[in-house]
Amino acid sequence: MLGKTISLGRILGIPVRVDWSWFVIFVFLSWTMASNIFPMLMPNYPATVYWIMGPCSALLLFLSVLLHELGHSIVAMRTGTGVHGITLFIFGGVAEMSNEPPSGVAELVMALAGPATSVAIACGSFGLGWALGRFAESRGAEAALRPFGAVLYYLAQANGMLAIFNLLPGFPLDGGRVFRAMLWYRYGDLRRATSIASRVGKLLGALLIACGVLMVILGQMSGIMFILIGLFLRNAASSSYQHVLLMSSLKGIPVNSVARRSVIAIPPDMTLQTAVDECILRHYPDALIVSDAGKALGLLTPARIGKVPRDRWTSTWAVHAADSTGMQSPARPDEDAYDALMRMSRMNAAELPIIDAAGRFFGIVTRADLMNMHRVRGELER
Ligand SMILES: [Zn+2]
Numbered sequence: 001m002l003g004k005t006i007s008l009g010r011i012l013g014i015p016v017r018v019d020w021s022w023f024v025i026f027v028f029l030s031w032t033m034a035s036n037i038f039p040m041l042m043p044n045y046p047a048t049v050y051w052i053m054g055p056c057s058a059l060l061l062f063l064s065v066l067l068h069e070l071g072h073s074i075v076a077m078r079t080g081t082g083v084h085g086i087t088l089f090i091f092g093g094v095a096e097m098s099n100e101p102p103s104g105v106a107e108l109v110m111a112l113a114g115p116a117t118s119v120a121i122a123c124g125s126f127g128l129g130w131a132l133g134r135f136a137e138s139r140g141a142e143a144a145l146r147p148f149g150a151v152l153y154y155l156a157q158a159n160g161m162l163a164i165f166n167l168l169p170g171f172p173l174d175g176g177r178v179f180r181a182m183l184w185y186r187y188g189d190l191r192r193a194t195s196i197a198s199r200v201g202k203l204l205g206a207l208l209i210a211c212g213v214l215m216v217i218l219g220q221m222s223g224i225m226f227i228l229i230g231l232f233l234r235n236a237a238s239s240s241y242q243h244v245l246l247m248s249s250l251k252g253i254p255v256n257s258v259a260r261r262s263v264i265a266i267p268p269d270m271t272l273q274t275a276v277d278e279c280i281l282r283h284y285p286d287a288l289i290v291s292d293a294g295k296a297l298g299l300l301t302p303a304r305i306g307k308v309p310r311d312r313w314t315s316t317w318a319v320h321a322a323d324s325t326g327m328q329s330p331a332r333p334d335e336d337a338y339d340a341l342m343r344m345s346r347m348n349a350a351e352l353p354i355i356d357a358a359g360r361f362f363g364i365v366t367r368a369d370l371m372n373m374h375r376v377r378g379e380l381e382r
Helices: 021-041 047-078 104-139 142-166 174-187 190-217 223-250 272-283 302-306 337-347 367-381
Strands: 005-011 014-019 083-089 092-097 263-266 287-292 295-300 351-355 361-366
Touching: 014 021, 014 047, 021 047, 021 083, 021 142, 047 083, 047 092, 047 104, 047 142, 104 142, 104 174, 174 190, 190 223, 223 337, 223 367, 263 272, 263 361, 272 287, 272 302, 287 361, 295 302, 295 351, 337 351, 337 367, 361 367
Parallel strands: 014 083, 263 287
Antiparallel strands: 005 014, 083 092, 287 295, 351 361
């Protein structure tokens, strides 16, 4: 679902990004508010007023969603769950956690923190709108201050709806997380709890889709949004469950036990042609490591060499064709296979070098090997 994102910087050390799809909802909301909602709520104002209020409301809603996600993130960090970032997209926001919460109770508090933040914003905006109304009345400035009040009331309503929608019991919505936390507490088994919670999440997704279809049949085009959210929820429920399965099969297994050790070190100025003739076609290693005076500079797999046009093999140095992305954060031999896999997917790396604290090179770990291990272990448990 999430494609290209734009970085907005960091809040409390957490990177905040906006997905391109967010702009679609921003334009749609601004337009609906400016051309329909506000003219209906407070008629007889100049069009420019509505067109300032529309985008302002959409931006404030965006800020509210961000605060909702920050609510989750702050609690997550307090309970020792890392947060990789917050991404805002067409259906709201998502805080990416580095792992599952440590316990059912931690998950319960983490899940409730977001809706609690939204309720607090709703109450705050409502109170502010009310106070502004009283103030305007006492000064006889109702007409001038009414647009501000309308935006505040809209914000209160939108945040209230945000809290209610998120508390629906479909995992991985917040309410579904609360449900999973309770199941987790009851059974003491995260996998079983997630399996049940994600089935309920899929069911809720199906209900949303059915509602949306009915609305469209009855001529209400906003049903399309219900259908899309339902599809998104179903997809998120099943991928969250797959993620927990992945975690339970790879957690606790050191990377070193799946390392590929058939790796040959080569100097940075060796040409690709020599590397192929002297190393790959003689010893058939999994990868070549380009190293200079014992320092690993990059990995060179046969697949990577294959991407360089053959007529350039004699003129290309190994160091220039090697992949150095994994070198900045290599895997440690005793590192958890699950953590290494998550890092690889964030870095979009197919493999990571395994280097110990003293800088010694152990081999490589590949994403394909880890996924294969997960598949085999899953088959054994079935
Ligand atoms: Zn939430």
